[in-house]
Amino acid sequence: MSLDRPLTRNVRADRSPTDMAAYEANGGYQGLHAAMGKMAPADCLKTIQDSNLRGRGGAGFPTGMKWSFVPMDDPADAPGSNKHKYLICNADEMEPGTFKDRLLLECDPHQLIEGMILAAYTIGADVAYIFIRAEYVVATALLRKAIADCHAKGYLGTNILGTDFSLEMHVHPSAGRYICGEETALISALEGKRANPRAKPPFPQVSGLWGRPTIVNNVETLCNIHHIIERGPQWFQDLGLTSDAGTKMYGVSGRVKNPGCWELPIGTPIREILEDYAGGMEDGYKMRGFLPGGGSTDFLVEEHLDLAMDYDTIGKAGSRMGTGTMIILDDRTCPVGFVKNLVEFFSRESCGFCTPCRDGLPWSAQVLDDIECGRGLPEDMDTLARQVTFIGAMGNTHCALAPGAMEPLASGLKYFRDDFERHITEGSCHFHKEVHS
Amino acid sequence: MTMRQNLIAVLSEGEIAEIDAELAHVPIPAGAAIDALKIVQAHRGWISDESLKAIAQHLGMSAAELDGIATFYTLIFRRPVGEKVILLCNSVTCWMKGCDSLQQNISDQLGIGMGETTADNAYTLLPMTCLGACDKAPVLMIGDDLHEDVDPQSVAQLFQPGAEEQ
Numbered sequence: 001m002s003l004d005r006p007l008t009r010n011v012r013a014d015r016s017p018t019d020m021a022a023y024e025a026n027g028g029y030q031g032l033h034a035a036m037g038k039m040a041p042a043d044c045l046k047t048i049q050d051s052n053l054r055g056r057g058g059a060g061f062p063t064g065m066k067w068s069f070v071p072m073d074d075p076a077d078a079p080g081s082n083k084h085k086y087l088i089c090n091a092d093e094m095e096p097g098t099f100k101d102r103l104l105l106e107c108d109p110h111q112l113i114e115g116m117i118l119a120a121y122t123i124g125a126d127v128a129y130i131f132i133r134a135e136y137v138v139a140t141a142l143l144r145k146a147i148a149d150c151h152a153k154g155y156l157g158t159n160i161l162g163t164d165f166s167l168e169m170h171v172h173p174s175a176g177r178y179i180c181g182e183e184t185a186l187i188s189a190l191e192g193k194r195a196n197p198r199a200k201p202p203f204p205q206v207s208g209l210w211g212r213p214t215i216v217n218n219v220e221t222l223c224n225i226h227h228i229i230e231r232g233p234q235w236f237q238d239l240g241l242t243s244d245a246g247t248k249m250y251g252v253s254g255r256v257k258n259p260g261c262w263e264l265p266i267g268t269p270i271r272e273i274l275e276d277y278a279g280g281m282e283d284g285y286k287m288r289g290f291l292p293g294g295g296s297t298d299f300l301v302e303e304h305l306d307l308a309m310d311y312d313t314i315g316k317a318g319s320r321m322g323t324g325t326m327i328i329l330d331d332r333t334c335p336v337g338f339v340k341n342l343v344e345f346f347s348r349e350s351c352g353f354c355t356p357c358r359d360g361l362p363w364s365a366q367v368l369d370d371i372e373c374g375r376g377l378p379e380d381m382d383t384l385a386r387q388v389t390f391i392g393a394m395g396n397t398h399c400a401l402a403p404g405a406m407e408p409l410a411s412g413l414k415y416f417r418d419d420f421e422r423h424i425t426e427g428s429c430h431f432h433k434e435v436h437s
Numbered sequence: 438m439t440m441r442q443n444l445i446a447v448l449s450e451g452e453i454a455e456i457d458a459e460l461a462h463v464p465i466p467a468g469a470a471i472d473a474l475k476i477v478q479a480h481r482g483w484i485s486d487e488s489l490k491a492i493a494q495h496l497g498m499s500a501a502e503l504d505g506i507a508t509f510y511t512l513i514f515r516r517p518v519g520e521k522v523i524l525l526c527n528s529v530t531c532w533m534k535g536c537d538s539l540q541q542n543i544s545d546q547l548g549i550g551m552g553e554t555t556a557d558n559a560y561t562l563l564p565m566t567c568l569g570a571c572d573k574a575p576v577l578m579i580g581d582d583l584h585e586d587v588d589p590q591s592v593a594q595l596f597q598p599g600a601e602e603q
Contacts, residue, residue, distance in 0.1 A: 068534075096528040096567040134512050135524065135568055170462075175471050176511030180565050191462065192470035194509040210464055253530040253571035260572045295529060295567075317439045325571070333533050341532045345566065 031226030050233035057218030069205035096295030101251035105139035115225035178349035197399035242267030252278035254328030293322020296404030298411035334431035335416035346405030357402035447491035528567035
């Protein structure tokens with residue numbers, strides 16, 4: 001078994017799913033056996049805290065710290081109290097350019113479920129949900145089968161492996177909308193409401209689903225758990241090339257020779273991902289810039305290619321590692337059109353709760369459409385800059401959606417300003433003929 | 438008629454049984470609002486005004502509140518849709534790889550624009566957020582099936598009778 005690529009060790013070349021028998025034959029559920037009855041929840045928590053695992057959904061918040069906020073000593077939470085604590089897996093992968101969780105869900109559903117059982121055990125949750133986007137039809141069926149197989153084995157249900165720990169797990173397909181991936185909006189959706197995000201505090205760890213302590217973690221985050229419990233925090237830290245720990249699912253899409261998704265040590269240099277794994281640019285295309293981790297991250301450019309792909313390094317360069325799946329802007333694609341596509345997407349997906357997002361994003365999208373279609377005016381550049389300042393500032397909006405939308409716009413204005421201005425002075429898009437060829 | 442008979446006049450016994458099973462998992466009936474909408478839509482293809490009112494009555498909430506929820510979610514349909522819904526990804530990677538030409542060619546082939554349904558009720562065409570298969574862009578879904586690396590020139594073949602069995 002491959003210890004240096006733990007997340008994808010069961011991923012086959014043809015992407016066929018790993019079933020219970022194959023999963024266990026390759027050492028699966030050993031983490032569960034190792035923990036149940038032998039490690040206290042506090043031991044598991046310390047292991048995850050010591051591992052320095054950070055959330056793989058995009059924000060990079062330390063997972064152990066997040067879990068540590070769940071109250072553990074409330075007598076009302078004792079088994080049999082009828083008061084639930086919840087673990088939710090966020091499998092609502094909808095960030096533009098992101099296609100990593102699909103791979104983990106479709107190829108190795110048991111890895112996620114084993115991680116979820118251990119996570120639920122650690123925080124004392126007795127109910128778990130996998131909130132999955134409805135379009136992931138294949139993954140939904142595989143997860144339901146895997147959960148049924150776990151019940152048959154005694155890995156789910158009451159008194160798991162003879163302990164007093166019990167867990168019910170449900171797959172909950174979404175009804176659509178990108179905002180459901182925001183953890184408090186996801187909780188609203190699970191409660192049957194419009195998926196408006198909620199103000200924090202209270203944080204979900206204390207008051208989440210139905211007002212009860214709730215942890216929401218991304219698929220990739222949870223897939224790491226059983227490996228860390230089994231092999232220890234030092235093993236996990238040693239996987240990373242920089243100060244960050246573990247591996248990361250990296251992806252590249254756009255005009256590269258070999259678009260795809262690979263598990264690599266966290267901190268792998270961007271150039272290595274682009275050239276050695278994605279095969280470099282397609283013939284006839286040059287790279288102008290890239291979004292390092294999905295549609296809501298700032299552009300980086302050529303000068304950043306030798307940076308390590310980890311949370312802190314990409315943060316210092318003025319962007320975010322986000323989901324770790326890069327989108328490449330090539331020299332035959334219009335940067336204005338590229339940013340317009342993203343801002344229109346975020347505008348469409350606004351939940352409508354707060355004004356800067358509901359009214360500001362359509363305004364940005366309109367200005368970008370004007371510029372792209374040759375109706376732009378010189379003062380539009382100032383308008384866009386003001387929108388970036390106003391909408392992009394955290395604290396002006398109810399959640400991170402609108403500030404996220406401003407990241408590619410702000411950095412697009414910085415790195416591709418000449419293209420924006422040329423659209424305005426020429427009254428047309430100088431890429432127009434190439435864009436759809 | 439009693440309230441329940443009224444309800445059964447609109448929703449089937451089977452639909453009501455499925456909704457009631459969901460009610461067991463939530464502390465208040467309105468908590469099952471999205472599940473109930475999805476159940477009825479699975480049976481009928483969409484949520485009519487009559488269905489909406491009946492579901493709202495069953496969950497003890499106003500029809501307006503339930504409609505606020507129904508219209509929030511892109512995959513709850515408040516208008517009839519075709520037998521298969523085409524979800525065309527138009528997020529940024531698929532846009533770079535030609536989803537606009539893809540849309541044009543589908544529209545030419547089927548004679549429908551975005552949000553429209555073919556005259557034979559076979560297909561409804563809708564835009565969709567990133568489908569999470571960007572390494573195989575451009576992509577679309579027809580019903581439950583994902584189609585990857587779709588060629589804008591040959592996309593029409595996906596809609597020939599029997600195409601999906603091939």
